[in-house]
Amino acid sequence: MSSTTNTDDDVYHEKELILNTLKTSLGFAGVGLLVAAAQNSYYDNTRASTVFTKYGSSVTGFALLGGIFTATETITANVRKTDDWINGAVAGCAAGLTTGIRARSYALSIGACLGIGGLMGFYEFSGAWRGLLKDKTEEEKRNWRYNVFRDNKPVLDEE
Template identity: 35%
Template sequence: MTATKDCISEAGKTAAIAGGMGLFVSTMQNTIQKHKEGARGVITRTGGTIAFFAAMGGIFTLGECAAKDIRGEDDAINAAIGGCAAGMLAGIKSHSFAKMGAGCAAVGTTMYAYEATGQLKGSFTDKTREEKKQHEKEFFKQKQTTE
């Protein structure tokens, strides 16, 4: 039961963060639209963006966490499953099975690639400070010219 509570709390945290990003996007949308709502338009006119971002973030985290619990492994496939679940939300919003499949494939593949490549940390993640400095010295070494 603890894993389920952890999944739900993590999904809630991610939904809150993604909702904050949705608020930012909604604010930008409200800024470029012409209407007489003023700042209230962030909620009344483009507020669906906030909910959509929050739902995408929450569903992704819940799907990833549930896949981890069910499969018993912590790997990139869990991110693909969570991404697929979140991507399907775009199709559900537009009432299209084709968009659900495309969203699942696109977001699932993107999240799988992100996780499988080490979350874009690069090759210096496991190196010590001295190893990084040595690489820097070798990389920026001046070539000796004989003239």
């Protein structure tokens, strides 16, 4: 690291658990409401039913998964005092386990834990939307690109 970087960025700032969980749960409940509305409009309903009475489990399911993911990620980050890809992997696994528990399937629980946890861990490890080079200086980025993209053809022994 260069001498001009601020060392205050290396200090972990504790995340707010309840506020972040509620915000994410409400956002995912909105996504669940859109899914429930699409389900309600897709299937032929002979009697008048509302989105909440017939497909309300979609709304609560999405809210539950979003809340569990955010709560687990926040708790893991606050306990470990670091913000890295492991938090996302643990939270994805918790959300996957919840999906399997709601479906009453051990196989789905384990598969969704590995799948969602792996995907979220990889997403966080790759730097989310910013990429692997997000915290590097221009000189470090240039050196990294040179080392990755240089001509690495194997040398054949000439006899």
